[in-house]
Amino acid sequence: MGSRDQILARIKSNKPELIDLPQIDTSVFKDEDLDLIKEFIKKVEVVGGNVVEATSNADVIQQIKANFPDTKNNFSQLKDADGFNTLNLETIQNPHELKDLDVLVLESKIGVAENGSVWLADDDIPVRVLPFITKHLAVVITKQAIVAYMHEAYKKLSETKADYGVFLAGPSKTADIEQSLVIGAHGALSLTIFLK
Amino acid sequence: MSHSQLASIFNKDEKKVDWHDKALWFVRHKRDLSVHNVKGWEELRNLGHGIKAHMLSNLDNYLIEFEANALKNGVQVHWAANAEEHNKIVHSIIKENKAKKVVKSKSMLTEECHLNPHLEADGIEVIDTDLGERIVQLAKEPPSHIVLPAIHKNKHEVDELFQEHLGTKPCDGDPQYLTGEARKHLRQKFIEADVAITGVNFAIADTGGFVVCTNEGNADMGAHLAPVHIACMGVEKIIPKQEHLGVFLRLLARSATGQPITTYSSHFKKPRKGEKMHIVIVDNGRSEQLSRPDFRASLHCIRCGACMNTCPIYRRSGGHSYDATIPGPIGSILSPGKDLTKHSTLPFASTLCGSCSDVCPVKIDIHAQLYKWRQIITKETPQPFVKKQSMKAMGKIFAKPSQFEKVGKVARWSLRNLPKSLINSKLNTWGQARDLPSGPKQSFDQWYEERQNNKKD
Numbered sequence: 001m002g003s004r005d006q007i008l009a010r011i012k013s014n015k016p017e018l019i020d021l022p023q024i025d026t027s028v029f030k031d032e033d034l035d036l037i038k039e040f041i042k043k044v045e046v047v048g049g050n051v052v053e054a055t056s057n058a059d060v061i062q063q064i065k066a067n068f069p070d071t072k073n074n075f076s077q078l079k080d081a082d083g084f085n086t087l088n089l090e091t092i093q094n095p096h097e098l099k100d101l102d103v104l105v106l107e108s109k110i111g112v113a114e115n116g117s118v119w120l121a122d123d124d125i126p127v128r129v130l131p132f133i134t135k136h137l138a139v140v141i142t143k144q145a146i147v148a149y150m151h152e153a154y155k156k157l158s159e160t161k162a163d164y165g166v167f168l169a170g171p172s173k174t175a176d177i178e179q180s181l182v183i184g185a186h187g188a189l190s191l192t193i194f195l196k
Numbered sequence: 197m198s199h200s201q202l203a204s205i206f207n208k209d210e211k212k213v214d215w216h217d218k219a220l221w222f223v224r225h226k227r228d229l230s231v232h233n234v235k236g237w238e239e240l241r242n243l244g245h246g247i248k249a250h251m252l253s254n255l256d257n258y259l260i261e262f263e264a265n266a267l268k269n270g271v272q273v274h275w276a277a278n279a280e281e282h283n284k285i286v287h288s289i290i291k292e293n294k295a296k297k298v299v300k301s302k303s304m305l306t307e308e309c310h311l312n313p314h315l316e317a318d319g320i321e322v323i324d325t326d327l328g329e330r331i332v333q334l335a336k337e338p339p340s341h342i343v344l345p346a347i348h349k350n351k352h353e354v355d356e357l358f359q360e361h362l363g364t365k366p367c368d369g370d371p372q373y374l375t376g377e378a379r380k381h382l383r384q385k386f387i388e389a390d391v392a393i394t395g396v397n398f399a400i401a402d403t404g405g406f407v408v409c410t411n412e413g414n415a416d417m418g419a420h421l422a423p424v425h426i427a428c429m430g431v432e433k434i435i436p437k438q439e440h441l442g443v444f445l446r447l448l449a450r451s452a453t454g455q456p457i458t459t460y461s462s463h464f465k466k467p468r469k470g471e472k473m474h475i476v477i478v479d480n481g482r483s484e485q486l487s488r489p490d491f492r493a494s495l496h497c498i499r500c501g502a503c504m505n506t507c508p509i510y511r512r513s514g515g516h517s518y519d520a521t522i523p524g525p526i527g528s529i530l531s532p533g534k535d536l537t538k539h540s541t542l543p544f545a546s547t548l549c550g551s552c553s554d555v556c557p558v559k560i561d562i563h564a565q566l567y568k569w570r571q572i573i574t575k576e577t578p579q580p581f582v583k584k585q586s587m588k589a590m591g592k593i594f595a596k597p598s599q600f601e602k603v604g605k606v607a608r609w610s611l612r613n614l615p616k617s618l619i620n621s622k623l624n625t626w627g628q629a630r631d632l633p634s635g636p637k638q639s640f641d642q643w644y645e646e647r648q649n650n651k652k653d
Contacts, residue, residue, distance in 0.1 A: 002275070003276060003277040003281060003479075006277055007275055007277055007431065007477075007479045007483060008256045010479070010483040010484075011255050011259070011431065012256045013487075014483055014484070014486040014487035015252060015253055015256065015486055016252065016253050018250075019246075020250060021247065021250040021436060022242070022243055022246035022247060022250070024243060024439065024440075024443065025239075028236040028239045029235055029239070029240070030235070031235050046455075046456065047456065047457070047459065095420060095421055096421060099383070099387060112457075114234075114446070114456060115446075115456035115457035116457075127420075128416070128420040129416070129417070129420035129421055132413045132420065133417065133420075133421075149442070149446070150441070150445055150457075151439070151442040154438060154441060154442045155439070157438065158438065158439065162465065163269075163465045164465060165462075165463045166416070166460055166461065166462045166463065167460075167461040168459065168460060169455075169456070169458070169459050169460075169461075172411065172412050172413040172459055173411050173412070173459060174327045174328075174412050175344075175453075176326070176328035176331065176344065176345070176346055177327070177331075177351050177354050177369075177371040177375060178219075178351045178354075178371060179219050179222070179344070179347070180351075180371040180372075182371050182375040184376070185375065185378075185379060185413060185414070186325070186379060186382060186386070186412045186414045186417045187413025187417065188413075
């Protein structure tokens with residue numbers, strides 16, 4: 001008998017009698033007075049990001065150019081971002097070539113108010129390493145895309161099938177040296193959320 | 197060495213113990229602030245407990261479902277009965293791909309299996325990429341906490357380590373500078389790596405996918421750059437459905453550090469085009485723990501570390517005093533199941549105050565299990581002579597109320613009247629490193645009786 005069958009047989013004989021799977025009743029978590037947008041903005045700030053309002057994609061690009069005037073390597077997934085992109089992903093053979101990326105702009109279809117995270121999946125990220133390898137990350141999201149809790153986010157996700165996806169909350173961080181919070185461990189050094 | 201012997205080594209540096217104690221209590225406090233903001237937190241914990249209990253009661257079927265879905269996703273699935281087989285499987289995947297350089301993100305399982313020395317013996321470079329883990333790897337030490345691996349080191353020790361190994365400048369322990377230098381050093385390792393190894397926080401039976409949580413982004417940097425990704429998981433990491441992540445991701449980070457969610461909660465399902473993804477499913481004693489009705493709930497653990505942060509013993513004895521991959525209260529109920537003799541002192545490293553059970557996000561009855569292990573250990577392993585005799589004597593005293601009252605009277609009088617040199621002498625372990633309170637004039641019984649009499653009047 002191989003290890004697979006051995007492990008499964010042992011588990012089968014050692015497990016307790018079947019215990020029912022509890023149903024998730026999300027009504028117990030609901031706070032009727034919750035202001036979704038206010039809560040989302042607050043939580044993005046808690047996790048180390050910042051939120052700014054934007055009227056259009058062109059407005060986003062303009063604000064980014066004002067914030068990062070001298071960056072060399074920029075890439076945006078936005079439509080109407082003419083003149084912003086300095087690299088063409090189609091010519092990239094290997095994700096390692098993205099290592100000098102300065103600013104990346106992506107779009108998210110789900111934001112979660114309770115924790116300030118945004119969902120980014122394969123559809124939104126042409127190369128998986130992009131939101132991690134970039135120095136600065138900006139994510140554009142509409143106010144309609146914000147949900148209150150993770151349960152609602154997963155309900156939305158059940159309608160999609162992503163081969164890879166990430167809930168991303170704030171810039172990368174660590175407190176591994178004497179519990180001092182340092183922003184910018186391996187991933188992005190800053191995160192800006194543009195609320196449309 | 198016993199837990200108390202190892203703890204006394206940690207306790208030599210009193211200042212450090214004080215810092216360690218306060219730093220972890222601060223993390224516990226952040227957890228409190230965070231969970232008090234969540235409406236229905238207790239219900240969330242009940243759900244976490246219930247989903248895990250259900251999962252264990254149907255684990256074989258969920259593992260089969262998970263495997264079938266993972267295979268459909270183009271992921272290769274391997275099974276390891278023990279640590280040795282796990283290491284062999286990982287080694288052979290690395291060999292197959294003619295790989296020499298491995299980056300690893302945090303995985304307590306690979307620590308448990310001692311994977312690094314196994315690979316290093318064959319000349320493979322293994323770099324731990326979580327900053328805390330890299331620090332302890334450079335110091336040639338095991339992690340002392342499952343979420344904060346280098347919590348036992350101060351910034352000056354990190355400064356010195358980095359000067360020696362990474363060639364950094366002396367910086368008086370500036371965390372910003374040191375983290376920046378580590379980022380540069382590890383960026384290079386990510387770029388060069390042939391294989392990325394990650395742990396698994398949750399494996400979803402009905403999708404075949406798995407979730408890895410980090411704050412630093414190291415799991416993703418490794419997995420999205422290296423051509424081969426190996427994810428190692430214990431059998432108990434399974435959850436039935438993706439929607440259950442809604443429960444566990446709400447519980448995990450809040451319990452661990454007080455954050456509402458980790459920076460990255462990455463959902464892996466299929467490998468990148470043209471690249472490879474492997475999952476190694478490991479038993480290594482877990483199916484045996486499943487057979488013990490009193491202790492199987494220890495397999496609910498989602499590795500948040502909350503029980504360590506709150507534990508008055510852990511905070512003052514340090515993670516290394518447990519001499520086990522998983523330290524603290526949860527480690528003390530997991531480890532005896534693996535090696536009762538080696539870990540026989542761990543269930544005694546507790547005041548049984550129950551704080552661990554109170555903060556556990558999946559409601560493991562940790563302190564009750566610690567007590568149950570004590571019953572087994574005192575029966576099955578030899579106990580020190582002095583302890584046995586004093587327990588017998590205590591048993592006799594407690595058995596007779598009149599005797600108990602007499603001894604109590606003597607003790608109260610002694611605490612009031614004996615000189616400090618005697619009370620704090622070596623013979624009295626309770627008097628070491630602490631001043632004992634002055635003995636009250638009355639016993640509780642006397643006080644209660646008096647109170648009742650006064651009421652009557």
